[in-house]
Amino acid sequence: MKTRTVISKSPEETRSFAASLAAELQDGAVLALHGELGSGKTCFVQGLARALGVRQAVTSPTFTIVNEYRGRCPLVHMDLYRISDPEELLELDFESYLDAQGITVIEWAERSGDWLPDNTMHIYFETGTDLDTRTITVASGTRS
Numbered sequence: 363m364k365t366r367t368v369i370s371k372s373p374e375e376t377r378s379f380a381a382s383l384a385a386e387l388q389d390g391a392v393l394a395l396h397g398e399l400g401s402g403k404t405c406f407v408q409g410l411a412r413a414l415g416v417r418q419a420v421t422s423p424t425f426t427i428v429n430e431y432r433g434r435c436p437l438v439h440m441d442l443y444r445i446s447d448p449e450e451l452l453e454l455d456f457e458s459y460l461d462a463q464g465i466t467v468i469e470w471a472e473r474s475g476d477w478l479p480d481n482t483m484h485i486y487f488e489t490g491t492d493l494d495t496r497t498i499t500v501a502s503g504t505r506s
């Protein structure tokens with residue numbers, strides 16, 4: 363597994379980092395975002411959406427759980443914050459989103475139990491002591 367870490371000093375830096383990562387993603391990619399509230403997960407998705415040519419404003423689907431956007435490819439944005447039991451995901455047809463075309467990005471992905479595909483790209487967001495600093499660690503590739 364390959365990991366890399368970047369330090370972001372502003373929301374815009376987080377968005378542009380996401381945009382640069384978008385270039386590496388293949389159709390069907392699944393991204394699992396981990397980190398506390400306010401650590402920059404939604405901000406990251408905004409950068410991803412921008413790179414994919416999504417014109418709508420991206421906000422957190424905390425209440426709807428899933429938002430779908432259309433850019434150059436479909437972008438599915440999930441937020442599992444309100445999911446307390448992975449069984450609840452059956453109602454959402456969670457697995458069909460994972461198999462769908464396009465890119466699926468999931469905030470609070472750890473709440474999905476063990477349903478994520480092996481090749482999921484895991485991204486960890488940490489808030490620093492400085493208000494605008496975030497440490498972003500990307501772990502990609504199949505675990506061996």
Ligand code: ADP
Pocket residue numbers: 370371372373374375376397398399400401402403404405406422469487493494495496
């Ligand atoms: P999450 O989805 O993880 O709850 P959000 O992306 O919604 O977090 O919110 C992150 C908040 O932190 C925003 O208010 C944003 O302006 C602020 N922020 C400050 N510095 C950064 C940074 N370097 N990267 C991302 N967000 C930052």
Ligand code: MG
Pocket residue numbers: 403404422441469
């Ligand atoms: Mg969020």
